[in-house]
Amino acid sequence: MSERRACRALGQHRSTQRKVPRGRDDEAALTADLVELAERYGRYGYRKIGALLKAAGWLVNDKRVERIWRREGLKVRARQPKRGRLWDGDGSCIRLRPEYRDHVWSYDFVEARTHDGRKFRMLNVVDEFTRECLTIRVARKLKATDVIDVLSDLFILRGVPGHIRSDNGPEFIAKSVQAWIAGVGSKTAYIAPGSPWENGYVESFNARLRDELLDGEVFYTLKEAQIVIESWRRHYNTVRPHGALGYRPPAPEVFLPAFTAWPAALARPAPPAKLSVEQRPTLH
Structure with missing residues (x-):
């Protein structure tokens, strides 16, 4: 079958078979920022990453973020399900x-x-x-x-x-x-x-604290x-997108730039070095 008949049968314009699709001019910069945020916040999915990108000034929708997310092979490791009693309460919560x-x-x-x-x-x-x-x-x-x-x-x-x-x-x-x-x-x-x-x-907050920080x-x-922990708390209140709040932080009135969040802002001390036998102090 010719290209003309195939495109007519599918309702597809013939130019789609001849023009090489070009990405947007800002595709590389957006991808770099997205990957940086995904590496910094390993427990965030593409929706939270998209909210951080928007807060940083990017005009981008969730579909484009998801497309780049999948293309780069990014994903959030699934948590192990808790075993034990099911939540069979009467709604008293x-x-x-x-x-x-x-x-x-x-x-x-x-x-x-x-x-x-x-x-x-x-x-x-x-x-x-x-x-x-x-x-x-x-x-x-x-x-x-x-x-x-x-x-x-x-x-x-x-x-x-x-x-x-x-x-x-x-x-x-x-x-x-x-x-x-x-x-x-x-x-x-x-x-x-x-x-x-x-x-x-x-309890939900405790799970976020343990999953995103303590673990x-x-x-x-x-x-x-x-x-x-205090730095993470401020990040949680002012930067971290919250799904129940329309992917806005709980305290946006003191919002901080998305790229100055707690992991990059901290100068973590090096672990204490172990002293050799010769360097250990002796008791007199």
Whole structure:
């Protein structure tokens, strides 16, 4: 069959068989920026990368980003599914829905380890309506008094929220914590025992924190962990696109340029060098 008849049968213009398609003039620059962001944020898909490109000034749609993403062979490694009990609750996690900023806060603990194997804890506080992470307190030990200290600082900065949601951990159900929260005019909202899905907002944040930061970093000191985690928190609030917010960051009023996010801005210290036998100090 001739080219003319084949194009007529397919409804395709004959020029498509003769003209070599040319990419846009900015294709190489866009590809370079996209690959750079994909290398920097290994846990982001093409939609979040596209949102960062738009924030940096690129006029590009998701289809073009996806095309370049696939052409470059980029992909996000799938996470291992958690095994265990299915989420078969009765929907009690939506009994108290956040309706405005500072209506409902939720907080929870996350544990990690430094390079020497010692544990440290993080107290994460999240505004459920804006999805903003209000603070992450990092310390070797966190008790009920530390919970009160973190909340008092936040109450001074942002005011008193209507409700504070948490699980039934001993630091949260302590009488001193309950009395202090009630004394400042807020209310506690405890989830049912053994039902972490009822605290879904902060649980989702904890998963992002572990997936995007903790699983890929080695902290040699507690101070290093505090600095890096705080830098990531600011990046999460001001730069990282959030799918539930239309791929906008939770706190765009203090938005930072997309290419000055936390991985490039940090000057990470080198790991401590091991001393040889001759270099080790001797005791007299």
